[in-house]
Amino acid sequence: xxxxxxxxxxxxxxxxxxxxxxxxxxxxxxxxxxxxxxxxxxxxxxxxxxxxxxxxxxxxxxxxxxxxxxxxxxxxxxxxxxxxxxxxxxxxxxxxxxxxxxxxxxxxxxxxxxxxxxxxxxxxxxxxxxxxxxxxxxxxxxxxxxxxxxxxxxxxxxxxxxxxxxxxxxxxxxxxxxxxxxxxxxxxxxxxxxxxxxxxxxxxxxxxxxxxxxxxxxxxxxxxxxxxxxxxxxxxxxxxxxxxxxxxxxxxxxxxxxxxxxxxxxxxxxxxxxxxxxxxxxxxxxxxxxxxxxxxxxxxxxxxxxxxxxxxxxxxxxxxxxxxxxxxxxxxxxxxxxxxxxxxxxxxxxxxxxxxxxxxxxxxxxxxxxxxxxxxxxxxxxxxxxxxxxxxxxxxxxxxxxxxxxxxxxxxxxxxxxxxxxxxxxxxxxxxxxxxxxxxxxxxxxxxxxxxxxxxxxxxxxxxxxxxxxxxxxxxxxxxxxxxxxxxxxxxxxxxxxxxxxxxxxxxxxxxxxxxxxxxxxxxxxxxxxxxxxxxxxxxxxxxxxxxxxxxxxxxxxxxxxxxxxxxxxxxxxxxxxxxxxxxxx
Ligand SMILES: *[C@@H]1O[C@H](CO)[C@@H](O)[C@H](O)[C@H]1NC(C)=O
Ligand SMILES: *[C@@H]1O[C@H](CO)[C@@H](O)[C@H](O)[C@H]1NC(C)=O
Ligand SMILES: *[C@@H]1O[C@H](CO)[C@@H](O)[C@H](O)[C@H]1NC(C)=O
Ligand SMILES: *[C@@H]1O[C@H](CO)[C@@H](O)[C@H](O)[C@H]1NC(C)=O
Ligand SMILES: *[C@@H]1O[C@H](CO)[C@@H](O)[C@H](O)[C@H]1NC(C)=O
Ligand SMILES: *[C@@H]1O[C@H](CO)[C@@H](O)[C@H](O)[C@H]1NC(C)=O
Ligand SMILES: *[C@@H]1O[C@H](CO)[C@@H](O)[C@H](O)[C@H]1NC(C)=O
Ligand SMILES: *[C@@H]1O[C@H](CO)[C@@H](O)[C@H](O)[C@H]1NC(C)=O
Numbered sequence: 399x400x401x402x403x404x405x406x407x408x409x410x411x412x413x414x415x416x417x418x419x420x421x422x423x424x425x426x427x428x429x430x431x432x433x434x435x436x437x438x439x440x441x442x443x444x445x446x447x448x449x450x451x452x453x454x455x456x457x458x459x460x461x462x463x464x465x466x467x468x469x470x471x472x473x474x475x476x477x478x479x480x481x482x483x484x485x486x487x488x489x490x491x492x493x494x495x496x497x498x499x500x501x502x503x504x505x506x507x508x509x510x511x512x513x514x515x516x517x518x519x520x521x522x523x524x525x526x527x528x529x530x531x532x533x534x535x536x537x538x539x540x541x542x543x544x545x546x547x548x549x550x551x552x553x554x555x556x557x558x559x560x561x562x563x564x565x566x567x568x569x570x571x572x573x574x575x576x577x578x579x580x581x582x583x584x585x586x587x588x589x590x591x592x593x594x595x596x597x598x599x600x601x602x603x604x605x606x607x608x609x610x611x612x613x614x615x616x617x618x619x620x621x622x623x624x625x626x627x628x629x630x631x632x633x634x635x636x637x638x639x640x641x642x643x644x645x646x647x648x649x650x651x652x653x654x655x656x657x658x659x660x661x662x663x664x665x666x667x668x669x670x671x672x673x674x675x676x677x678x679x680x681x682x683x684x685x686x687x688x689x690x691x692x693x694x695x696x697x698x699x700x701x702x703x704x705x706x707x708x709x710x711x712x713x714x715x716x717x718x719x720x721x722x723x724x725x726x727x728x729x730x731x732x733x734x735x736x737x738x739x740x741x742x743x744x745x746x747x748x749x750x751x752x753x754x755x756x757x758x759x760x761x762x763x764x765x766x767x768x769x770x771x772x773x774x775x776x777x778x779x780x781x782x783x784x785x786x787x788x789x790x791x792x793x794x795x796x797x798x799x800x801x802x803x804x805x806x807x808x809x810x811x812x813x814x815x816x817x818x819x820x821x822x823x824x825x826x827x828x829x830x831x832x833x834x835x836x837x838x839x840x841x842x843x844x845x846x847x848x849x850x851x852x853x854x855x856x857x858x859x860x861x862x863x864x865x866x867x868x869x870x871x872x873x874x875x876x877x878x879x880x881x882x883x884x885x886x887x888x889x890x891x892x893x894x895x896x897x898x899x900x901x902x903x904x905x906x907x908x909x910x911x912x913x914x915x916x917x918x919x920x921x922x923x924x925x926x927x928x929x930x931x932x933x934x935x936x937x938x939x940x941x942x943x944x945x946x947x948x949x950x951x952x953x954x955x956x957x958x959x960x961x962x963x964x965x966x967x968x969x970x971x972x973x974x975x976x977x978x979x980x981x982x983x984x
Contacts, residue, residue, distance in 0.1 A: 420460045420511065427452070429477075429523075429533060430470035436593045437586045438603045439565040444471065444523060444533035450591045451559050451626075452521070452535030459516055459542045459745045465508045467500060473526055474499030477508070478905075479537065480664060481519035481647050481882045483852055484510055487935040488795055488902030491851055493524045495905055495921045496795040498944035504954050507940055514745040515539050517648035518622040518666045520559065527572035527915055532591065534559060534626045539648075541744070548650050548742040552670060553617035558609075560634065560661070560685040560700055561627030563588045575915055578778035584630060587685050587700030594701040597682065597717060601696055609702035611683065618672045620644070625661040628911040631688040631729075631845050631885070634659050634667075636704055637681040637718045641669035643736065647881035648854055649750060650742040658721060660688055660729045662847040662885040664909030677706035680713040686720050688729070689845060730860060730887055737877045755856045755895055756875025761832035764812045765865065767839045768846060768886075768908070771916055774819050779917045780908070783811050784819040786917030792945030794825060794921060795903040799937060802946045810920055821917065826906070828924040832898045836906075837865045840886040846913065847885045848892075850922070852904035854880040855896035865891040883909055901926040 432445040446452030457463055469475040476499050478492035488496045490510040500506040522534035536557035541547050562584035564571060571581055586593055593606040613619060621641075623634055635641070635658035642655050645668035659667060675681065680703050687698035703713060721728045740751025771780045779786035790797070790805050797805035808827035828834065836855075840846050858873040873893060886892040907919035943951040 420462055421458070422462045422464060423455070423457050425453070425455065425463070425465040426468075427465055428468045428470055429475060434591070436588050436591055436606075437563060437565055438593065438606050439585075441565055442531065442567055443591070444528055444531045446533065446535060450532045452533065454536045454538060454557055455521065456538045456540070457512055458540045459545075460511060460513055462509065462511050466505055467508065468505045469500045469502055471528070472502055474501055475526075475528065476500060476524045477521055477533070478524035478851070479510070479519065479521050480849065481517075481666065482510065482512060482537065483515060483854070483900060484902070485513045486901050488852060488904060489935065489938050489941065491902075491905065493851065493905045494789045495793050496903055497793060498796065498942035499525055500942065506942060509938065512539050515648055516541050516745045517645055518624070518668050519647065520624045520626055520666060522626060527568050527575075527911065529626070529911055530564065530571055530628050531568040536622060536624060538622065545743050545745070545747055548739060549644055549653065549670060550618070552620040553614070554619040556611055556619055556621050557590075558621060558623045558683075558702070559588075559590050559626045560623060560632050561588050561625065562586075562630035562632070562687070562698060563627070572915060575912060576777075581628075581912065583695055584628070584687075584698050587627075587630070587632065587687070587698055589683070589685065589700045589702040592702075594699060595682070595703050595713070597701050597713070601699075610705050611702060612705050612707065613673050615673050615677060615706050615708055618670055621669045621671055622666065623659075623661060623669065624666045625663050627663055629663060629844070629913075630698060631660055631662045632685040632700070633688050633720045634661050634685050635718050635720070636671060636683050637713070638675050639671050639673075639681065639704070641671060644668050644670055646736060646879060647883060648744070649880045650739045650744055651879060652737040652739050652877070654735065656732070658718075660721075660732060661685075662845060662883070662909075663911070664847050664849050664883040665885070666883075673706060675706070677709045679711045680705045680709050682713050682717050684717050686717070688720070689723065692720070692723060726862070726887075730862075730890070733860060733885060736879050738879045740877050750880070751877065755878070755897070758833045758895075758897070760835045760895070761829055762812070762834045763837075764826065764834065765814070765837045765839060767814045767841055768913070768918060769841045770843065771913075772819055774821055779819070779821060780913045781819050782918055782920060783814045784817065785810065785824050785920070786819065786821045787919045788821045788823050788917070790823050790945065792947060794823065794923070796941070796943070796945075796947060798903065798923070800947055805946070808923060824920065825903070826920060826922040828898045828922045830898060830901060830924050830926045834896050834898055835893065836896065837891050837893045838884070838886040839865055839891045840888055843888045844910070845885055845887055847883050847909040848907070849883040849909045850896065850904060850906050852900045852902055852924075853896050853898075854882050855884075855894040856880050857884050858893050858895055860887070860890060860892040862887065862890045865893065869893070898922070898924045900924060901929075
């Protein structure tokens, strides 16, 4: 009896281990502005617990993650978890179509399970163009002990968040976009929120802090590299070192060495890097802009330092060469060379390739065409199949749950229609347990990357030109990698296959923040017809209400000192309460 009591008390105290269930990891995040000068110009950036980038969420398959987010920005906030599938639980997805924004000064607690997932992902603020000011951080999902990783345990685990960056404030940037102006060439590239090492005195001003990665000779490290930027594809490379690709966005890949890797906005990769050099000096770690004139874009280059403990001195001389910028096939061939390791286990002990995607019959085909931004009703907007997404004040997910009519339509066309472009809330009507083929056709002159929430999809083909039915003959039906973000080259197409087994309303978007902000997104509604609560896991008890449902929202007490916009609204009430109290004094 006593023994059980002790065990129970133990479990109670170490409540990281849930009784009979999967462990919990708790986080408390205060999201606020801090001042930083990553490129030598002082500016407002979004921090988490006053850190920029935010802390790494380091958990294991099937853990429950609980994040109390306190929004101390001066405007609404949502955090989304790029690549976390939220099985049957799009309530935790943190995008405008599923969640009401967390008002300034309020707390909201995300609670989700990283069910059946492993790998490298990241989080970021999803609305109001806030990602351009930071607020992002890495997510690591480790294998459970019982499932072997297809490589030896690395000697260290290093997260690198790389991003194009502007010294202009994000609110000015979004105003520029709304007024139809381009943002111009970025001012630089950051590594973990820090500017470039001064590899060239005329390109990099003095006094900029840069990232240093300290390593031991002979050891092997896992580098998790995420492009968390706005719109620039970055070529990542480490001087004199090979990058052994092992994982991308939750899938173990066939292991191959690369001297550099093009990482498009929203993509994540893990490389094993062995410190096999003689360390006559430090080495450059570079992330430079791709597909732009390298003279005009010279400043869009991030440089960190790889420092061996036995290094003989600083890095010097020119940066390692990028790939030839006029070889249009280099990047596409590299993307095609990334293969799934079908025999490796991942979140579950069975091999990744036990799901034979190439043998499944496709039930729905969508060809999604994007074009350069165009004027619709006098506003510059971006589209998919001629529709620019309008984010309604009532999130479609909430509208579906409460049967609020007229918020969205399930009529997203599966081809570009012969009609003028329009702004609308049109969603894809997905078939539960269907197998969907999506072809992204990029008619713009820039690289696009597309992301789907709630799923990993198989990247089965990409090529230049216009996709036709015959293009299916070129598909990789065996070991195309399963991931959540794919690039689509200009004037080219990329085909993906996705098994719609996750009920919910899921964001399908451009990860290019400029295209996304101007409307290049939609949602896929996947309803399980057999379940009464057909929207997946039931509504969380802390759900926020807004739009047509705002009267259901209970008020939350706010901490005035840290919530400026609410504070000014709340102060008169506080004064009134004080006056009432004083008037009641004898
Ligand atoms: C809000 O978050 C802050 C910081 O984590 C915490 O101190 C406070 O108790 C939270 N308030 C509520 C109502 O959860
Ligand atoms: C993540 O947590 C595991 C233990 O669960 C630990 O072994 C590992 O070093 C951590 N990784 C990082 C990058 O903190
Ligand atoms: C694939 O994974 C298996 C199982 O872990 C491993 O033995 C093998 O080396 C991997 N193959 C490649 C090419 O990476
Ligand atoms: C520094 O960059 C400038 C401008 O790109 C270039 O002209 C110059 O040669 C570079 N200097 C060195 C030492 O590489
Ligand atoms: C990758 O390169 C390293 C040297 O950096 C070499 O030791 C290793 O064998 C290579 N691995 C593969 C799979 O080519
Ligand atoms: C790149 O830009 C420079 C300076 O603006 C220009 O001289 C050069 O011709 C451009 N290169 C190409 C290939 O367009
Ligand atoms: C959506 O698709 C389901 C079948 O998956 C169908 O029953 C339903 O009528 C469709 N809804 C609309 C609005 O087209
Ligand atoms: C876009 O489509 C037009 C008309 O079909 C075509 O002429 C043009 O080459 C395309 N551009 C790209 C970048 O695909």
